[in-house]
Every structure is written in structure tokens, then in C-alpha cells.
Amino acid sequence: MINEILTWAVQRRLTSIEHFRNHPHEVQQQVLQGLLSTARGTDWGVRYGFGDGFSAREFAQRVPVSSYEELYPEFERVLRGEQDVLWPGRVTWFAKSSGTTNARSKFIPVTRESLHDCHYRAGRDMTALATSLYPEARILSGKTLSLGGTHAPNPFRLDDAESRVGDVSALIMQNLPAWAEYLRTPPLELALLDEWEEKIERIARHVQHIDVAVLAGVPTWMIVLLRRVTELVGAENITEVWPNLRLFLHGAVAFGPYRDLFRQLVPSEHMQYLEIYNASEGYLAVQDQPNSEDLLLLLNHGIYYEFIPADQFDAEQPQTLQLEEVELGKNYALVLSTNAGLWRYKIGDTVRFTSLAPYRIRISGRTKHFLNAFGEEVVIENADAAIAAACSATSTTVRDFTAAPIYFDNSDASRGGHQWIIEFTKAPTDQTRFAEVLDQTLRRLNSDYDAKRHRDIALAPPVVTVAAPGTFERWLAGKGKLGGQHKVPRLSNSREIVEEVLQEVEKAVV
The missing domain is CATH 3.30.300 (GMP Synthetase; Chain A, domain 3)
Structure with missing residues (x-):
């Protein structure tokens, strides 16, 4: 009964997914206008005249494309507790990432809107798609084992106990709505441990007795956990421990090099794999088709997309394309404007489009990798x-x-x-x-x-x-x-x- 109720609830998102599939350009323009309207009273909005009601083309002409380093002075103000800098109000959560381009930590604001209208909405969409693609799996009958990072006090505001920085996965788990927290394991006191070897050991000992139906996390570290669980139980593979395991939601690294290894670890004909594209800056895309590496671009989750053609990657102020201007098979660098207060922000990833109706992508690399x-x-x-x-x-x-x-x-x-x-x-x-x-x-x-x-x-x-x-x-x-x-x-x-x-x-x- 719980599976049926939860499945019915999450599958209500399918209508919204179908809408942005069929009306992508209109939806993206609505997203942009909503972002500009919401942020018109911020320092950034006043500086660039967000209240003037300009078009997407005028937005691209007025507001500069920015890297993390270029936006950092504004990020630091937000980190130090200033309000209404890039987004209305005061931000208390920040995704910390070293990135993959340098060793210095990056701190990306995570607003209430980006948590609820981007990350959690996309999570519901992924769950809706999974239950629709694999109804016989009954994935909401068991627990979802999510493996993520940790969070710590904001080093810029040690006097503010509410302000925290950490892996985006940890911020998401810490703030999950009650229904989603009910579905996941391990408990937060284990999931958010910061000492990784201890975390793996304690989580393995806890989850060996849980009915796990879904795995969610980075393949690299999930392998370590699955092996430890099988060792503890004395099993040959993980299906002996979790006979109802049916799905792995994976991201962060390409799954191709790990596919055969997971087939060995989970030798079940019922096991399915779906990829997600969830970054510190937002939840961008999901795999919406079985047996495909293409990812459906999420268009109504508080993110407005622009795309830099390959010949403009190194330009000081690159010319960007709107969604309706992209072409199949070409590499583009992503530029995001989001409900976390990122404005024409170069995320550093490159994608190529595999479909234009609906818009599906594959992650092709990094602009610096x-x-x-x-x-x-x-x-x-x-x-x-x-x-x-x-x-x-x-x-x-x-x-x-x-x-x-x-x-x-x-x-x-x-x-x-x-x-x-x-x-x-x-x-x-x-x-x-x-x-x-x-x-x-x-x-x-x-x-x-x-x-x-x-x-x-x-x-x-x-x-x-x-x-x-x-x-x-x-x-x-x-x-x-x-x-x-x-x-x-x-x-x-x-x-x-x-x-x-x-x-x-x-x-x-x-």
C-alpha cells in the first residue's frame, strides 16, 4: 500500500515533465522571466536592471558571462552573511567543492528555492520516471541507500551555527522533506560522518540488515561499500544480501568503465541503472529512457540555460546560444542562470545534444579537462x-x-x-x-x-x-x-x- 501511494504521488510529476518536453522554449523563457523578476531588488538585479523586463537576447547583452573566480567577490559577500546580493534574503547553505580544475575550494550558494524547486523537484521527477519505466520493480517498497558527503560550519561565519558548507549531497540529505527521509537509509548520523573509512564501515554494518531496493551515489564509492557489505555477511554478491535490489541512480562520473564491475557485484537480470546529472550548481538532467546514455535536460527547475560553442570557449566574453539555436552533435559549454543566484555562470562542463525533440544531452567533458x-x-x-x-x-x-x-x-x-x-x-x-x-x-x-x-x-x-x-x-x-x-x-x-x-x-x- 505504501508503494502504491508513494508511486501515485510522485508520478503526478509526469505531466509536468511531458509539458516541458513538448514546450521547451516557452518554458525556458518563463523560467528566465521568473528569475529576473524574483531577483530584481537584489544588488545584482539593480546593477543590471532586472526590473526593466528585457528579453533573453537583451539579458545576454547586459549581463556578463562569469567564471567562479569572476563571481567570487559576490559569493564572498553572501558567505559572510550579506543579504540580497545575488538572490533575495540571506543564504545559509553552501555547496563546497574543490572542482576538478584547481585545488582551491569553491563555495556555491544553495538557496531554499534551489533546494526545493530544483534538487527536490528533480529528485521527484527521477523517481516518477523510474517508477514509470520499471513498475514491476516496486522500488518504493524498500529503502534507498544514498551515499554522500558531509557538511561543516561556514568558515566565514563561525559565529552563525545555522550557516553550513559541505557536499551538495549532504546538504540535500540534511534538508530532505519527511516523506523522502522516510524512504532513505542510513540515518543521518551515519550518512553525514566526515571520516570516510569509519563512515563506510558503520554504514555497511547498519545496512546489511536493511531491505535496500535502490542505490544512489557515485559509482566509485558505492563499489567500496557493496564489497564491504558482502564481506561482512559472507556473501558472494550483493543480491544475496538485498534480494529486492532493483535500481542504481548514479552520477558524477561516467558509468561505462564501471558497468561490467556492477554486473559482477549485482548479478541480477532485474537490476536497472539510471544516470543523473546533479551538480553543486543544480540538478540538470536525468536519464528518461532505459538502455540509453542520453539525459533529458530539465527545463522547469529554476535553471535557464545558455550554450557556448566550442570556438568561443576561450573568448573573454563568449557569444552564447539559446536552447532553440543549438545543433546536434556539437560540443557546447554550459552557462547557467539559477534560483541559487548564479547569473550567466560557466559551470565548466561541456555537453553535446543527441536529440532536439525533446532536448537530450550527453556530458562530453570539461572546458579545462x-x-x-x-x-x-x-x-x-x-x-x-x-x-x-x-x-x-x-x-x-x-x-x-x-x-x-x-x-x-x-x-x-x-x-x-x-x-x-x-x-x-x-x-x-x-x-x-x-x-x-x-x-x-x-x-x-x-x-x-x-x-x-x-x-x-x-x-x-x-x-x-x-x-x-x-x-x-x-x-x-x-x-x-x-x-x-x-x-x-x-x-x-x-x-x-x-x-x-x-x-x-x-x-x-x-
Whole structure:
């Protein structure tokens, strides 16, 4: 009865989803006008004349596109407790993220509106879609095991006990409505522990006795938890512990490299997987079709979207496109204006559209995370697909990886390469074959990479360095980023990350 009541309640969102699918442009214009109207009395709204009632094109002409660094002076005012800076009222919650472009923490405002009208609304939409796609799974009959981060006092307002900073997952769990809290496990006192090893152990001991139907979290850390649960119970796989497990809602990293590993951990024909695109800045997209990697762009959740074409990525003030102007198959950098008070904010992610009716995307990478030291333009989407193909060809699975250029010495300055540091959960018996398939797949997917690899003239074959189990965990721990939403940066044109991880590799050998 509880499953039926909750399913009926969440599926009421299906009508709204269908509306923005069918009327995307009208809905986005309504969102923009609503944002401008709400924020017209803020410092930012007064500065740029939000009360003038201007169009989307005039909005793009008046308000600058901004990076985090450019908006930081305003963010700091909000962090210090000032009201009506970017959004009406005083903000007390902030999503803390190191990002993947630098080591300095970022603090993104999380307003009441962004929690309720973006994150929670999108969560209901995802639940509605899941119950509609898989009605026989009865996913609301059991608990949802959500694995997230933690929060702490706002370092800018230590005198204000209400002001907190933390992983967006922790902020969402802390403020969940009662009905959603009823559905999830573990309890908050375990879910919000900040010491990651203790958290995994205590959560594993708690949830081994719970009827878990849904998993929600980052694949990397969910693997660690599932393995610990099976160890505690003495089971061969997790279905022996949770026979009613039916769904994994995953995000933060591409799932392709982890798919085979989860099939081993959850060897059930009933298990389903749906991807979500939930960032500190907002809940942006959900997978609305089974057996597809395409994500439905969420258009009525307090986020107005603009898109920067690839040839404008490095422009000081890039020309942006509205939703109706994008084209299939092209890479765009996302620009968001949101009900958290972000205005024409460059989130740093790139997407490409796979459908225009409705608007569906795939995350293709980061504006600063790709390999292009030699004109090869390898994006994260290429890397994930190549890793997945190499794993399939060699019957292996990958726990984590990162890659960077190899700059050869002056005797061979015209010829570069890539070094891939890969931590396997099951190392391939033929590492040469793994590297070959990785290379071949990249050549097939990326014409620029293929051109540079032609006869090994400009780019040498990739070098694969195998890391011992636990290498990336130790590296993350050393950076203070173990657990939560933190993840290993996949690609970088700098060797800084690779060199740090190599030090961990060498320690394991010693």
C-alpha cells in the first residue's frame, strides 16, 4: 500500500515533465522571466536592471558571462552573511567543492528555492520516471541507500551555527522533506560522518540488515561499500544480501568503465541503472529512457540555460546560444542562470545534444579537462568509451584512471604521447592488448587523435601504467578529498596530477 501511494504521488510529476518536453522554449523563457523578476531588488538585479523586463537576447547583452573566480567577490559577500546580493534574503547553505580544475575550494550558494524547486523537484521527477519505466520493480517498497558527503560550519561565519558548507549531497540529505527521509537509509548520523573509512564501515554494518531496493551515489564509492557489505555477511554478491535490489541512480562520473564491475557485484537480470546529472550548481538532467546514455535536460527547475560553442570557449566574453539555436552533435559549454543566484555562470562542463525533440544531452567533458597538448583534442567522453572498450576486450574492470601528456626530451621534441595511470579491480592478463584497444578506440572515435597517431609521427602509442589497488584512494586522502562527491580528474594537459599519483604508485612498489 505504501508503494502504491508513494508511486501515485510522485508520478503526478509526469505531466509536468511531458509539458516541458513538448514546450521547451516557452518554458525556458518563463523560467528566465521568473528569475529576473524574483531577483530584481537584489544588488545584482539593480546593477543590471532586472526590473526593466528585457528579453533573453537583451539579458545576454547586459549581463556578463562569469567564471567562479569572476563571481567570487559576490559569493564572498553572501558567505559572510550579506543579504540580497545575488538572490533575495540571506543564504545559509553552501555547496563546497574543490572542482576538478584547481585545488582551491569553491563555495556555491544553495538557496531554499534551489533546494526545493530544483534538487527536490528533480529528485521527484527521477523517481516518477523510474517508477514509470520499471513498475514491476516496486522500488518504493524498500529503502534507498544514498551515499554522500558531509557538511561543516561556514568558515566565514563561525559565529552563525545555522550557516553550513559541505557536499551538495549532504546538504540535500540534511534538508530532505519527511516523506523522502522516510524512504532513505542510513540515518543521518551515519550518512553525514566526515571520516570516510569509519563512515563506510558503520554504514555497511547498519545496512546489511536493511531491505535496500535502490542505490544512489557515485559509482566509485558505492563499489567500496557493496564489497564491504558482502564481506561482512559472507556473501558472494550483493543480491544475496538485498534480494529486492532493483535500481542504481548514479552520477558524477561516467558509468561505462564501471558497468561490467556492477554486473559482477549485482548479478541480477532485474537490476536497472539510471544516470543523473546533479551538480553543486543544480540538478540538470536525468536519464528518461532505459538502455540509453542520453539525459533529458530539465527545463522547469529554476535553471535557464545558455550554450557556448566550442570556438568561443576561450573568448573573454563568449557569444552564447539559446536552447532553440543549438545543433546536434556539437560540443557546447554550459552557462547557467539559477534560483541559487548564479547569473550567466560557466559551470565548466561541456555537453553535446543527441536529440532536439525533446532536448537530450550527453556530458562530453570539461572546458579545462581534455588532452590537447599536441592538437589531439581528446575529451572525457572519448576517454571513458576507450577505457570501456579496452576492459571489454580484455575481460577486466577499472577502478579509476587519470591521463596526461608525455613531453619527450629535446631529441624528440616533435613527438609526444599520453600516459594513462590505471587502477584495475581485475588487472588484464595482457596489458599490451589493453593499451592497443584503448588506442584503437580513441583513433576510431576522434579524428584529430587519429591524425596525430598516423604512423606514430606526431603522437606515440599510449603508455599504460598499472597502479596497485588503493592508489587513487591514498592520493585523494592526501589531498583531503576522500569520499563524498570527490572524484579523480580524468584528463589534464598538465602533468601535476599524474606526477602526484606516480609517487603513490612508487610507494606501493617499495
